[in-house]
Amino acid sequence: MTANTIEELQVYQRSLTATDAILAMLQRDTFHDDFDLLRQLSMGARRIPSDIAEGFEQKTDSPFAHYLYIARGAARELCAQLTVAQRRNLISESERGGLQSTTTK
Numbered sequence: 001m002t003a004n005t006i007e008e009l010q011v012y013q014r015s016l017t018a019t020d021a022i023l024a025m026l027q028r029d030t031f032h033d034d035f036d037l038l039r040q041l042s043m044g045a046r047r048i049p050s051d052i053a054e055g056f057e058q059k060t061d062s063p064f065a066h067y068l069y070i071a072r073g074a075a076r077e078l079c080a081q082l083t084v085a086q087r088r089n090l091i092s093e094s095e096r097g098g099l100q101s102t103t104t105k
Contacts, residue, residue: 006056015049015071018102022078025099030090037085044078047071 006012022045025031031038048071055067079100086096 003056006053009052009056011068011071012049012052012056014102015052015075018099019045019049021099021102025091025095028090031085034088034090037081037088037090040081041078041085044074044081047074048078 003009022041026038026042031041051067051071051074055064055071058064058067082091082096082099085091086093091099
């Protein structure tokens with residue numbers, strides 16, 4: 001089956017769901033004391049669906065696959081930042097686990 005629009009891709013839909021959850025979490029006052037972590041999480045969360053969308057618009061599968069690998073790397077980096085947030089007691093272990101499972105499946 002071929003997707004005609006990016007919205008048909010489950011990976012894109014899930015990346016948007018994870019982005020929404022992370023951006024909502026970053027609205028907490030506790031994150032405002034660690035601007036660097038807030039910025040990294042915010043940029044990382046936005047980067048994943050953007051990379052998927054950019055790749056989807058490529059003319060062949062090979063460049064699209066390249067962008068998907070980039071998005072996968074960004075998701076792993078985001079997981080590392082979520083671990084930092086959890087270790088700093090900015091989010092709970094269950095929040096981290098839930099967000100990580102959303103971004104890496």
